[in-house]
Amino acid sequence: MGPDPAVAAVRHAVRGALASLPPGAMVLAACSGGADSLALAGALAFEAPRSGRPAGAVTVDHGLQEGSGARADTVVRVLTGLGLDPVGSVAVTVGAEGGMENAARNARYAALDEVAQRFDAAAVLLGHTRDDQAETVLLGLARGSGTRSLSGMGSSFTRTCSTPERVATVLYQRPLLELGRATVRRACLAMGLEPWDDPHNDDPVYTRVRVRHEALPVLEKALGPGVAEALARTARMLRDDADALDELAEAAYADLTASEQAGPTRGGDGPRALVTLRLDGLGDLPRAVRTRVLRMAAIEAGSPPGTLAAVHVDAMDRLVTAWHGQRHVDLPGGLRTFRRYGRLLFGPA
Template sequence: MNGPVAEIRSAVRRFLDSVQPSAVTVAVSGGADSLALAACVGRLVPGASAVVVDHQLQPGSADVALRAAQQCADFGLVSRVEPVVVGAVGGPEGAARAARYAALRPAAGVVLLGHTLDDQAETVLLGLGRGSGPRSIAGMRVFDAPWGRPLLGVPRAVTRAACAEQGISVWEDPHNVDPSFTRVRLRAEVLPLLESVLQGGVAASLARTAAQLREDCDALDSLASAFAGDCCAVDDISELPVALRRRVLRTWLQGEGVPELSDSHLRRVDALVSEWRGQGGVWLPGGFVVRRAHGRLVVEPRS
């Protein structure tokens, strides 16, 4: 059988066969992507669950969440609504995402997210435009425990068609057409323009680029792991290629508890190795500072 439902079912089966999770939960918003995924999982995974996160950011959000939870129950999933309070750190999109992921994190198994090929293309473009470095341009992973994205190779048009084919009523989030959100403008303006100028296939091409770059990043990360024992000794890493040395430094700093390292932070720490002129320490997120002393790098709480 061919068609959108079959395409989604094949993608979910491939993911489940590869990961073989002990338990499965679907994150559901009420939109086409997550409902198409939930309907498929309800048929393929007896006893699977669904969680509908209510961000409480729009009037009537509780009703939307309850309706989505009931739809999931109709699909055969054990469903519940999880209200969250969205903070202010990271902007509206970042704060909502942080609250959502905190509510979804499971005690066991995997959480399936409805990200599609189009979401991957948007993520790559955002990373490229912001100069966020190769990790950002490499996009999202199909499986980044505990998060699973079985539809990452499926276009958004397919999830919509699958819902229509099954008679599933979907919720259209007003935020998805609000031009005050950067991702919305990418979706509505930038990607269609690129598709027109480059004569189609842009989303798939961006996703392929992300996959290739992710393979390169994984290879470099594997090489960097060989220096995990004592990367803060400057002589041990000073002659490494820049791309490898910065990965060594990132792994070391993360191991020391430094959160949210940006490319700018990492470049300034790297300068303590590659451009040493006796400069002072580098201030980092989380209240840390990195200094060079006696041929070594030392990370410590800021005084």
């Protein structure tokens, strides 16, 4: 008799992720002790030896709840019992910048980056599911932040990390992104693993929790079942669109900035430009490509991506397509975009 269908589905997903990695390379699972990441760790412990790869796991203690250290120790014991090696926990200090959720995420990824580099891991596996994807899409929709935000989470991504010795990239994979949370939880229980249910996952102070327990159930009731699957499917299609548009924008940006990185503006009558775009050709681009080029230029000049909003991009776009002598656009990070001599320049305010 074969495994429970839910277990088979999770193992199949992990097997596919491992197949894309170099033979014999170390793989790590990030595990909080919740059902999703425990099922992921259990599947990795089963599949990695069969693919000839060493596999370990790490849990991050954010220190945000009483007894979090003891909980991390329990997770380590469970992961060790699965046969994963190396296994360990990392305690982090969560700051306050950008809100607790954002600060905790930043601290967690920094810790995972460090562990992955220490063990020269080919990839770190994350336990995000299709339901997490649906929640991410709804949150992006509420922010009104465009195609890239609505495309949700990718099945993989890389982070660049710097140490005194080297600059390295860490690959992260989300093998369970096409599986529903209920399936993954059933797999966890069928493996004989007892998950820990984080009380933060039910605390309505967090926007994602309200989306999970209030918004999505209302949509399911009003529109019928399958909303999470439809949102995840929409995210996948929008990601393809966003990737294609980004490629076009990168090519256009390279063409419009070629030989255009400027010193002082002509005649010394303006500030030094950090990034310069030729207006000739910029205005002819489709808006979806043009606004991406403008955003790229602003970020390259030093404007923080997290605070560069649609209102800034729209104002920059008007300097190109609806210019009536307006002088400049102020950008986050103390920067300014202005139009001079057939160029759009991005420099210090």
